[in-house]
Amino acid sequence: MNPIATRSRLREVRYEIRGQLARRARELEAGGRELIKLHIGNPGVFGFRAPDHLQEAVSSRLWESDPYTHQQGMPAAREAVAAHHRARGVAGASAEKVFIGNGVSELIDIALRALLDPGDEVLLPAPDxxxxxxxxxxxxxxxxxxACEAGNGFLPDPDAIEALVTPRTRALVLINPNNPTGASYPRALLERLVDIARRHGLVLMADEIYEGILYDGAAFEPLAPIATEVPCLSFGGLSKVHRACGWRVGWALLSGDPVRSGDYHHAMDLLGALRLCANVPGQHAVEAALGGPNTIDALCAPGGRLYETRRAAIEACAASPHLDLVAPQGALYAFPRVVGEAARDFDDHAFALALLENEGVLIVPGTSFNITDRRHFRITLLPEAEVMREVFRRIGRALDAHAGRARARHVA
Incomplete structure (x- = not known):
């Protein structure tokens, strides 16, 4: 019998973070190989825990978590998100405009499904x-x-963005702080992007899941207060800042002109209702997360674990003849570029596979983030600093070997 045919558009989708290389890593582990896996920003795998006050908020309310809740989320959780945004200057933020989802991932899908007709266009950063x-x-x-080029600190050019707008363009997406590059967008740049959305009637979508993870005095500028009347969806959640990935709790606030965005709000509400509701137990932690003590800043300050691991990555790249790195200002990743002799004939996916097989390190090829430059790779900053130094020793050996082979081929 013929194999079951799958949806054709899936052939256009790539998600190498959990793709072929990760599958090969599982095979190696099943055979007894010990690996250092830096492909996913999953704090719990590296020993981080959700803060105690979040765990208490969930455990103390489990007894009332059995029923479905409203499709947009529990009222108290939604009000906590709205209050968080009002404190940041979004005057019209209200619980009615907040959607709670099974992580930001589900809300991104709902937001785009509610907006797009076949052939509609979405402006996305590269890398995304x-x-x-x-x-x-x-x-x-x-x-x-x-494009968000390394030469510009991985920040986009507003004029280049506007040149991409067509009559089919519906939304402009920003990831700030950025995954995979760690770029943090300055206010002046955000103001120009809001102006583009205003003049072309676009919906702004701001993926701000890493909003509190910043280094060396970098500032986070939320988009919604700048957008004012321009429809804007601001995404956040418990996964990264609060180290609770497995709880699957994300949120989105729809701000801007309520008349213009009314039908869009109803469309998102309908799609939320079709999946009944988001995970209920985790929603009990939202108030505690947004109204409780700050537990992320110490990790990102000198001496903090994330800061020191980031420092180890920066120093290793600076000492390497093969690597160049724009120091990440935020988020949980570094996005080095291979340079010099090692960049000859370099293929990011082939290198990642060889690094896994020969050195036991799992990374993500840069082209997995929808760029054409094959000289980048992404690593997470979640392991201890000494582990990161060991990772770069192994990467250095692999790049030395590649550079030697490339040199020999070109001499021959």
Missing amino acids: YPLWSAATILNEGVPRYY
Whole structure:
């Protein structure tokens, strides 16, 4: 019998973070190999725990978590998100405009599904977090990528973004702080992007899941207070800042002109109702997370674990003849670029596979983030600093070997 045919558009979707290389890593582990896996920003795997006050908030309310809740989320959780945004200057933020989802991932899918007709276009950063591209494609949209070049600190050029706008463009997506590059967008840049959205009637979508993870005095500028009347979806959640990935709790606030965004709000509400509701127990932690003590700043300050691991990555790249790194200002990743002799004939996916097989380190090839430059790779900053130094020793050996082979081929 013929194999079951699958959806054709899935062939356009890539998610190498959990793809072929991760499958090969599982095979190696099943054979007894010990690996250092830096492909996923999953704090719990590296020994981080959700803060005690969040765990208490959930455990103390489990007794009332059995029923479905409203499709947009528990009222108290939604009000906590709204209050968080009002404190940041979003005057019209209200619980009625907040959606709680099974992580930000689900809300991204709902937001695009509610917006796009077949052939509609979405402006996405390159590199992007590949879920954005996948959700656009699987909701019959067309990704249009705007470049965020290392030479510009991985920040986009507003004029280049505006040049991509067509009559089919519906949304402009920002990831700030950025995954995979760690770039943090300054206010002046955000103001220009809001102006583009205003003049072209676009919906702004701001993926701000890493909003509190910042280094060396970098500032986070939320988009919604700058957008004012321009429709804007601001995404956040418990996964990263609060180290609770497995709880699957994300949120989105729809701000801007309520008349213009009214039908869009109803469309998102309908899609939320079709999946009944988001995970209920985790929603009890939202108030505690947004109204409780700050537990992330110490990790990102000198002496803190994230800061020191980031420092180890920066120092290793600076000492390497093969690597160049724009120091990440935020988020949980570094995105080095291979340079010099090692960049000759370099293929990011082939290198990642060889690094896994020969050195026992799992990374993500840069092209997995929808760029054409094959000289980048992404690592997470979650392990201890000494582990990161060992990782770069192994990467250095692999790049030395590649550079030697490339030199020999070109001499021959």
